Amino acid sequence: MNRIESVNDFVIRFANVNGSGSASANNLFARAVFRAGVPVSPKNIFPSNIQGLPTWYEVRVSGDGFLGRRGGIDMTVAINGQTMQKDYHDLLPGGYYLYDSSKQLPEDFQRDDVIVIGIPLTRLCSEEFSNPKLRQLLKNIIYVGALAFLLDIELALFTDSVTRQFKKKPKLAEPNIRALEIGFNYASEHYQDTCGLTITKTDKLGDDILMDGNSAFALGAIYGGATVAGWYPITPSTSVIEAFDRYSKTFRIEKDTGRSKVAILQAEDELAAIGIAIGAAWNGSRSFTPTSGPGISLMNEFLGLAYFAEIPVVVVDIQRAGPSTGMPTRTQQADLLSCAYASHGDTKNVLLFPCDPRECFELGAAAFDLAERLQTPIIVMSDLDLGMNDHVCGPLSWDDSRKYDRGKVLSYEDLETRHEKWGRYLDVDGDGICFRTYPGTHPTKGAYFTRGTSHTEYSAYTEESSVYKAGMERLLVKWDTAKTLVPSPRTKIRDPKKNIALVFYGTTTHAAYEAMARLEKRGTVTNSMRIRAFPFQDEVINFIDQHQQVFVIEQNRDAQLRTLLIAENSISPTKLQSVLNFDGLPITADFITEKISALLEAGSTAGKKQP
């Protein structure tokens, strides 16, 4: 049998039961790989319940820095009895199967292409620890210790982490370190030279960090100056507000008074959550609401109000698998249409697409500037994979000279000195954006009435067709202005002949880049564009126009970005071929590579490439 041999390039899957405390052990493992300087990408695949169901944690190690999900499992740590069978069969030939050998492996586990590594976790744990609650937790730490040996990772990387984690309660560090050692020792005694998978320290990661997208967005909101948040619990967006709350407690408490410089309100539902954010934004606070699909559906009416009354609210949609309640703990990019065209009538919203935590931070902070500059809702389109999993990314940074762009707001002085008649919805600059005022600014000037009904340039109610129409057309001018302000796409040109291009966004990015590398190895050189915002800049359209054949890679069934591309611009639909993954798991490089290869194959057999 050929066992898999690999240095810094493999996938380990941990199969656990949820609610059993495995998460922190598995995180400990991923972070140790990271600390060894090796690019790592962990993905939590968990059920929509609280305790007792199967949960998986898939850790990809990639010395080459490919951070997307890869197909195939090289090693399984099989701790969950319910799924042992499946986990065993999912292994690649030559893979490793680590299990709790306190109980014997069932007889039908008879693959001859799998290396079985038994560690009697329960027994070892019981022998060492008496507290039953601790036992359950430390069982997991023991297999981490064993992995340290099997994969050749310095134990210190783990013990350091533990010490750091329990800095304030060193008593708790002790048993954890002990458990690590037990695992390490047992493996070294029984499994010398068993495992062909190795982690070798590198310095590939430079100053990179390992962070989840939801915390990063929350930090972006802190740095971006958000002061009011309305929210309602919903997986996978809840951790945005948890992080925002945590960072607020660090950064937003007035030293002298102990009072808070943010107001975070758990609303009664999503309608109220966005209502709170809109009310605050109207009153001059930067505000946001985090949510996921069902929340977006409920926010529809209010999004239409914010679009039409021109209120700068920020929404972050941590997308999960729909439709309806769907798969609440699975990932998708399937809310694009719903967000872009939210609400009845002619509405359009600006979307931003971060691809990693650093961008969650950057676009998160930028969203507040954009919202206030454009006076319109900005929806940041993250997803469960990005939001809830840890990702390697470049370090966060902030230019201390940066000023918030509060947009066109008239101060008391402005109102005093202004000569022209001011109109809330009067476009004096020709960019479709008008001046607003905050309530309470001036005793006699600048008050206006905000409404979701049709209004004149001076914000009076009107049913005059021409006035209404002019207002709607101005909003299209603003839409064009938006194109000049939203983050520009990222392009990679490797084929100057511009034959084939890949277009993608958000968490598809890493898998797409890897697929490009693989395709290139197979002789297919491609260019790429990572889209970062809707509406699309001319740059996006030109890029597509210049290529012969364009693949649009998405994580939804209905090719939603493609719809936006062709609906909003005059791109021929026949030019855009879709590569769609919508099974709820993060898209893989394998999938993209094979799909594109197949489509290219089919195209060339058909013998005609249209110009």
Place this chain on the structure above:
Amino acid sequence: MNRIESVNDFVIRFANVNGSGSASANNLFARAVFRAGVPVSPKNIFPSNIQGLPTWYEVRVSGDGFLGRRGGIDMTVAINGQTMQKDYHDLLPGGYYLYDSSKQLPEDFQRDDVIVIGIPLTRLCSEEFSNPKLRQLLKNIIYVGALAFLLDIELALFTDSVTRQFKKKPKLAEPNIRALEIGFNYASEHYQDTCGLTITKTDKLGDDILMDGNSAFALGAIYGGATVAGWYPITPSTSVIEAFDRYSKTFRIEKDTGRSKVAILQAEDELAAIGIAIGAAWNGSRSFTPTSGPGISLMNEFLGLAYFAEIPVVVVDIQRAGPSTGMPTRTQQADLLSCAYASHGDTKNVLLFPCDPRECFELGAAAFDLAERLQTPIIVMSDLDLGMNDHVCGPLSWDDSRKYDRGKVLSYEDLETRHEKWGRYLDVDGDGICFRTYPGTHPTKGAYFTRGTSHTEYSAYTEESSVYKAGMERLLVKWDTAKTLVPSPRTKIRDPKKNIALVFYGTTTHAAYEAMARLEKRGTVTNSMRIRAFPFQDEVINFIDQHQQVFVIEQNRDAQLRTLLIAENSISPTKLQSVLNFDGLPITADFITEKISALLEAGSTAGKKQP
């Protein structure tokens, strides 16, 4: 001065104050024209308030049977002091200005191309009637009487209507008839040969009827077997339920018990309204909810549930001008995207587009068959113009041998005799549609759990990627099946060379047909397709493919049907040119004609028609 002379072809605008009782007088006028056998098309242009603001009633008379709105006003009946000036200036040269001459016309009413007809309405009324409430109402009837003379309409047509209307209270008919006579006599004494506009009896209308779309839809729901309706008041959909209630009282009361065979529930909001309809549909009743834009936004989440759990609910959207609260008493076709892609995640809904009351009735009834056959929400896309105005259309008819298509439902006997294992979401026929059961059918078989979460073919909860994916793909199979079942488009081919085509839907139809006739007079022969449903049949795509140049005519800003056409099919966007009216007033033949002429002009100057 050239006064306008015309037989059976002109537009009269009544300018009134709302809440002043003018509506019934104006209706009386329109119906008399209808009874003279002359095609007539009245449009109510009213404010979003209850009393005291300007309201207009525009009556188009068209012997040629053009029923869309036409530009320009030939005669104004100016009863509203607030808008006299505007009404005066809006008149076409050679037009007629009828006003209440009890007060003198202001001095600046100095157009020399307008024929002024003063009738001292207030004075005449006070002289004759003493009851002040009656006075206000009858003032309006007096001008109707005057019009009868001026336009040469038999007075009997009016008096008959009045008698009919007050059949049960003949005492009330009397003063109305008196008022008609007063107006008639005054005009005949003072304005012999003043008016060049004439109504001449014809038999153009055959057995046509004059009806509003909301009543027609309600009747369709009655004939279609709806038994449960949830609703929440919103203009312009409220009259759907009012009519449904009225017809229910006539047709749905059990003779023996006096009990009702419908349950109509005024819900607490639109979320509850559609929830009620969904709950009833799930339990085997045909059910619906009428609403308008803001309601659609609020129903988003539930629409996604009905799509994913496959529940046959009918929604009728009486579209009004958006976004947000917009112009609640103006018309638009701007909820297409919002309805087609309602809710987060990958969702798509079937839409039907009636163009006149007869179709409101027919598609209304058909919607229930389609919903149950396809087990999915069906949204009937009407609008304010269609729903609230009277329209001339062919008579309603019902085939008494017609059976309701209740779709794939297993009865007790079916469950008893069925051998295969039944699965609620198991596609045994390959059309994407599965068999369902009603609760309570069988003591031990056929029970299942309906959920908005991902489910297996046997309706068990699952998070298995492949199972989820297969379910989502089956829904696409069903989508294809829908294409074979929805009402087919209506095509008019006048140019066999298939050069230019017009594509439109709903209330744009009449104006579009008229525009075609006008274009043809100018030498531009065009073909047309009236779309009646989404998803689009191959027929639609082929039609577009076969034409060189296609104009898509809509009443929204963002070309929403065009978006659906290119997103769902592979039509090149450059082929589809938009003709968009979105000012809230019904689109006119003038507008379409001029716009298309201009676009054709521009195209030919540019010197290139693309193949």
Place this chain on the structure above:
Amino acid sequence: MTSTKPAFRHPKLAQNSLGLTRKDYEGAVSTLCAGCGHDSTTNAIIQACFELNIEPHRVAKMSGIGCSSKTPAYFLDRSHGFNAVHGRMPSIATGANMANRDLLYIGISGDGDTASIGMGQFAHALRRNLNLNYICMNNGCYGLTKGQDSATADMGSTGKRGIPNPYASIDLCELAIELGASYVARGFSGDKKQLVPLIKGAFAHSGLAFIDVISPCVTFNNTSTSTKSYEYVREHIEATNTFDFIPLQREILTDYAEGTTQEVIMHDGSIIHLHKVDSKEDVTNRLNSVNKLEEEKAKGRLLTGLLYVNQQIRETHDILNTSLRPLNSLTENDLCPGNTELQKINDSLR
């Protein structure tokens, strides 16, 4: 991951008058946390249905979203179930009930589902007095989203997150009485003896029967500082009455001391027999019920039992005067007026 328990039936299992055993009223294996209060409530529902000889397939189970709302999968698997969207169980139940008045409807919700996102639908289902057995499994937190405080969490109560709840709580029973409910009770998942008859009474009741079941969340809100923990509830519970539910079929046998019982005759002829702690209390008096709840609250006690009944209020079908036949059973012949009538309508439109 839903799986049904093995169908094997022990020959000696007790049967009810329909010849069904308790197992016939069960559902799939629960995936809730071990010890979750909701599972006990589920058991009480199973018990009540079994004892009442309800035909399982004549029940329809509706719910919202939450751990609590998952439970309809864990009882009565011969019944149809509808796990709707968050907070909207009442409207789905309303529609279903309108379509077929002949089934029994049980609606399961949670405190998040009812008191926050579902507040409006809760209030209006009460106002319409929908014929529904509405059970709120109240744990003072959002279990499924990991333990945030809900609107029924008491001020100062502290769950696993460790932050005392700063907001006042909503008392769903008081609110229900205020909103005109016709049957209001409070139970505790840990007291099946009291809970089962409360559920039975609810099934016999015509109109909306609301039962607030304190149903602890062992994972997130069972701390010693939480007022919705098993321990706290057990120590602070106060029963307003004990309770016999006597279905129509059976005769009343027991005799009680004068003045200590109150008899409530239910719509279907069943009788509820209340044995009261305080003979002055009148369970059919709204103000008395609210006052009593408030009084106990002031003493730091949680009042349970049947709190209020009013048999005078008409249920929705009676208000609407709908047909006694299920609307979903009506056919073309019942519903379609036919072409002749249509031609008359055409005539009236000319």
Place this chain on the structure above:
Amino acid sequence: MTSTKPAFRHPKLAQNSLGLTRKDYEGAVSTLCAGCGHDSTTNAIIQACFELNIEPHRVAKMSGIGCSSKTPAYFLDRSHGFNAVHGRMPSIATGANMANRDLLYIGISGDGDTASIGMGQFAHALRRNLNLNYICMNNGCYGLTKGQDSATADMGSTGKRGIPNPYASIDLCELAIELGASYVARGFSGDKKQLVPLIKGAFAHSGLAFIDVISPCVTFNNTSTSTKSYEYVREHIEATNTFDFIPLQREILTDYAEGTTQEVIMHDGSIIHLHKVDSKEDVTNRLNSVNKLEEEKAKGRLLTGLLYVNQQIRETHDILNTSLRPLNSLTENDLCPGNTELQKINDSLR
């Protein structure tokens, strides 16, 4: 069609201590029906603000959708206004209030807007005790959509449509007290003398002040068979107390008979002086307030006046312990932790 009245100012118009006249508190000309109760309520608001010497621009006006919700356009045109969507005024007001605690907030809603679609937001704004002057113009119907019954329409009450309302009504004051409101009053648009001080007290109150103003709809619900008609209300009204509102600045001068008055000291130091019909009534006792309402209802009377006050409940900002500075006034310097802190965070993530 909104137009402002001519700016011409009569030199002799009375001025308040800010030197403003009543005209300075007016808004655009109303487009409501002549005689609509809402216009009288609007006038009472104008009067209260004028008399309280409120700076108009320090007020923010929020509303939902309905005839009632249009009224913010008809008063205080120097204030910013926000006419939001149907039933969602409370959340908009909450956000606005969070952004700037220094302004005064008045929220206008209707009975449809509050008791139906807005029920959830109403309940939760109360629960959070948002510092808001919440006025519900209650006409028992949906005026703007042409007169359908609302959830506050009394059972049997019959408006212009001629069909008696078959559902029980929701009493918003009782509900507010039940939900933990801190200031609850009922007024009548036809009784300005009582209404103006109620509104003034609401402005002085810290927390959610809810005023249910019976405000007849002359067009759709002013029939002799409607319990929300001018005539019916006038005949059935019962005042629980008369009411002096004494702003901080002024001294109490009048003297009343022992036992017939109750003094409530408001958060800003103003004093409410109640002259009670029945000296036993205690306006700070929740149960007492509800019982009194119910009692009068049983007699067929509609109780008005200040029904309940509780100055102990903290308003939302106090619960959240937010900065005393308006959050919307904070700048980069107050809000952005800067790059150095960020680098520390980076370090902790390695």
